Amino acid sequence: MRLLKTALSVLVVSTGCIIAVTEAGAFKIPIHKNTHHRRNTRAHAFKTLKKYGYHNRLSPRDFGRHPVTDVENEVEYYGIVGIGTPPQMFKLDMDTGSSDLWIPSMKCDRDNNKCAQHSRFDPSKSSTAVELSTPWKIAYGDGSTVSGHLAIDRLEFSEIAIDKQLFGMADQESSSFLDDVVDGVFGLGFPSLSALVLENPKEAETKAKGPISNTVLGSILSHDLIPAPVFGVWLGDGDGPASDANGGDGEFMFGSIDTSRFEGELTFLPITHRKYWQIKVDGVQLDGGKMDLGIQGDTIVDTGTTLLVFPIAQAKKINQAIGAKSDPWEGWILPCGSNKEGTLDFSMGGSKFSVRRKDLVREAVKDKKGWCYSAVTATPGDVMIFGDVFIRNNYCVFDVGHLSVGIAPIRRH
Numbered sequence: 001m002r003l004l005k006t007a008l009s010v011l012v013v014s015t016g017c018i019i020a021v022t023e024a025g026a027f028k029i030p031i032h033k034n035t036h037h038r039r040n041t042r043a044h045a046f047k048t049l050k051k052y053g054y055h056n057r058l059s060p061r062d063f064g065r066h067p068v069t070d071v072e073n074e075v076e077y078y079g080i081v082g083i084g085t086p087p088q089m090f091k092l093d094m095d096t097g098s099s100d101l102w103i104p105s106m107k108c109d110r111d112n113n114k115c116a117q118h119s120r121f122d123p124s125k126s127s128t129a130v131e132l133s134t135p136w137k138i139a140y141g142d143g144s145t146v147s148g149h150l151a152i153d154r155l156e157f158s159e160i161a162i163d164k165q166l167f168g169m170a171d172q173e174s175s176s177f178l179d180d181v182v183d184g185v186f187g188l189g190f191p192s193l194s195a196l197v198l199e200n201p202k203e204a205e206t207k208a209k210g211p212i213s214n215t216v217l218g219s220i221l222s223h224d225l226i227p228a229p230v231f232g233v234w235l236g237d238g239d240g241p242a243s244d245a246n247g248g249d250g251e252f253m254f255g256s257i258d259t260s261r262f263e264g265e266l267t268f269l270p271i272t273h274r275k276y277w278q279i280k281v282d283g284v285q286l287d288g289g290k291m292d293l294g295i296q297g298d299t300i301v302d303t304g305t306t307l308l309v310f311p312i313a314q315a316k317k318i319n320q321a322i323g324a325k326s327d328p329w330e331g332w333i334l335p336c337g338s339n340k341e342g343t344l345d346f347s348m349g350g351s352k353f354s355v356r357r358k359d360l361v362r363e364a365v366k367d368k369k370g371w372c373y374s375a376v377t378a379t380p381g382d383v384m385i386f387g388d389v390f391i392r393n394n395y396c397v398f399d400v401g402h403l404s405v406g407i408a409p410i411r412r413h
Contacts, residue, residue: 026256027158030067031077068250078182082156084126090119092186095304096277099193099215102168103184118183129153130208136168138195146170152208165213168196191215192275226255229401234261237392262395266406267351276300279405283347293317298383305387308376315378324374332374333365355393
């Protein structure tokens with residue numbers, strides 16, 4: 001166990017692709033709530049399975065301080081990011097479960113009118129844009145895809161600006177993306193996950209007139225843009241003030257951590273698989289250890305996922321323990337008035353981290369009065385996924401320098 005202190009010296013190097021940092025120290029990206037959407041637990045369970053390529057292997061019974069904004073009543077958070085000169089603004093999913101940066105292009109409207117519901121990037125309005133002919137495509141497991149061509153331009157978020165950032169311009173989006181409040185994805189995973197690959201890097205650098213930054217996380221870290229190779233994530237849960245002082249419903253803090261957001265010290269857990277922010281879970285209990293569920297294994301900490309996702313047998317154990325039942329059409333459901341007290345606890349690295357049982361009860365099931373969806377869903381894979389339900393209860397630090405994830409209980413007001 002080690003405590004990462006916030007008193008960090010700043011080192012800013014004006015080298016390569018980095019243009020400017022407007023102030024010394026760490027940087028916050030606020031995230032924001034969207035109040036116009038309803039929860040849809042089944043849709044978000046399916047979205048997670050598609051993301052990891054597992055959706056076709058389950059039945060409905062099985063799955064049934066950069067500020068970020070909360071979409072669909074705590075379902076999805078987004079940050080506001082600028083691309084181009086002058087910057088064109090986009091709402092992007094701040095996603096530790098992927099590595100790529102992509103946004104809709106103006107061409108997207110030509111093939112699917114619904115793309116016009118999203119903000120689209122117009123390179124003709126940016127004096128620094130460089131379009132490439134290189135195609136790209138990301139498949140999300142069910143054949144649904146997003147695809148287009150690569151581009152290079154200036155990226156701005158929080159107090160950070162990066163010149164010559166590689167990103168994907170989406171010319172086509174599958175239907176699953178069209179109704180999202182977010183315009184695209186801001187990946188904060190490891191470079192090994194990236195699907196954006198330059199066919200001829202030297203030719204691209206010639207067009208861009210300089211070295212190109214590939215993934216956002218790699219760009220920030222390789223150029224010493226932040227004082228320490230870490231970022232901390234806090235997601236508001238509605239128990240405290242309505243928003244952060246900077247105007248958001250949560251925050252991504254790059255280069256340091258915010259000790260006012262958590263209790264005690266951070267427990268740092270080593271990454272077990274460098275492709276993801278994946279760590280070891282030693283055990284799962286209910287109500288402070290009153291019931292040991294005999295569950296252990298690896299979990300991915302994923303800000304781009306909403307729910308708690310477990311291998312099928314483990315999801316069954318947990319759901320049965322909290323009073324849920326498996327409905328043949330709706331998946332795991334439980335009485336809406338249940339689980340008002342107690343916690344679901346995870347033992348990791350000699351510490352315990354909890355999710356309030358009341359956070360496991362989600363929206364009401366249509367035509368089943370008194371029943372709600374469970375936040376615990378199933379995957380046919382062998383790795384757990386801790387999404388926003390976990391992160392709203394626990395402050396998380398993603399430490400690239402030490403290849404670890406730091407966790408501490410959030411401080412509630």
